[in-house]
Amino acid sequence: MSEVFEELRAALHSIWHRRWLALGVAWGVCLAGWLIVALIPNTYESKARIYVDVDDVLSEQLGIAGDGREEITRVRQTLLSSINLEKVITATKLGEGISERGDLDNAIARLAEDVKVESEEDNLFSITAKVGKSDLSDAENAVLVRNVVQKLLDIFREEHISGNRAEISGAIADLNDQLGERKLELEAAEERRLSFEAQYPDLIGGSNALTTRVQQARTELRDTEADLAAAQSALAAISSQVASTPRVLMGGADAVGPRAALLQAQAQLAELRARGLTEQHPDVISTSRQVDILTRQVASIGPGQVSGTPNPAYSSLLALRADRQASIEALQARRAALQSQLASLAASQASEPAVAAEANRISRDYDVLRSNYERLLEDREKLRTRGDVVDETSQYKFDLVDPPVVPQQPVAPNRILLLLAVLVLGCGAGAGVTYASAQLRSTFATSQRLERATGLPVIGAISLTLSDAARAARRRRSNQFAGAAAALVGVLAILLVIEVVSVGTIA
Incomplete structure (x- = not known):
């Protein structure tokens, strides 16, 4: 030490x-x-901050909002490209005195080092530039650096808007090509489907559709049989009312004469038969004998000796009974048709399993092709709408938070x-x-x-x-x-x- x-x-x-x-x-x-x-020489710095609205409200309402961060990343990557930096140099005083390509390349390289594009937050970006030319005064350098940042902002807007338009136009062109191919495939599938349906009409839609049709036919048959039973019951009731209703209305002593008694006996006989009694039933036999006796008495009296007026209630009941009979006949015809259809569908299910499988495949292919075609059509319309949004609302996508200003003090x-x-x-x-x-x-x-x-x-x-x-x-x-x-x-x-x-x- x-x-x-x-x-x-x-x-x-x-x-x-x-x-x-x-x-x-x-x-x-x-x-x-x-x-x-x-x-x-003094070096001056100018900075601008912009807010880029990547979640456009109108696009969200239209259902076409995409991830704008990909577009911003693309713009950030291309903003500092040699082509864009050359635009900045030629548009400002940085390009003064540059005549050779080598000098221009050197200027581009220096400017690339002096310009930065950074992301401060998710949607907030800053563009910073530094300029310090020895052949310019401090005031000229300060104005120049502001102009450089302003030019970069202009390029940022142009790159974003034109890039969106170019991408949307290219995507629409690709979708049109795909739609053309899908259209041809869909038309061919439609031809196969129509040809198969013409040959096997019962198998339209495949085995699943055939099963559904069988179930629907069975349900409809049950409903028809229930309606037929109700109509037959209503017809029996009306027939009973017809039997108990006199055809004519008698006046005076004739009202209790043989003709009125005959009508009453006939009504009783009809009522017994409506109750389901057979001809061998004692009541039916007794009433039938009474009807025969009264019929002979009325025949012996003669038609000219009896006076009366037609009964309107009897006529109405006859018309209603005829309507019920027509309904029963229609329901019976419908039941027969449904039974025939069920038999045909059951035969198709049992006898054509390979054909049913082919019907399934044709139907499935057709549904898939049609779904893809409709989805591509929807995507194309959304892209067209998004292109209109870019053209009409692009001015709302950029918000200049801090514009570039002329710096008052050098940074270096x-x-x-x-x-x-x-x-x-x-x-x-x-x-x-x-x-x-x-x-x-x-x-x-x-x-x-x-x-x-x-x-x-x-x-x-x-x-x-x-x-x-x-x-x-x-x-x-x-x-x-x-x-x-x-x-x-x-x-x-x-x-x-x-x-x-x-x-x-x-x-």
């Missing part, structure tokens, strides 16, 4: 002994460094830090040059270094004794050195003040 301390003390002694050399080197390095810092370089760094570098260079020159000379700052160098013991050291005139001269030189060092620091202070005063304004 003592050797390290001794070396440090020797180095400081060597530097102090040659301090004027160190100060001269520091002055030279600082002046050169400060000049270089002054020649570095940090001249204050560079000026201080140059001072430190100058002092270090002066100390380093002084120490190196001391190492090249064969002098020893301490007696210990002399002992180590020669290997001989040092008996003693003689102190330096100065006269009053020499001490005054040394003091004067020290003051001069302090003044020169203070002047170096003063120059730095002046430069810092100038930088602080001018940093808030653009020349």
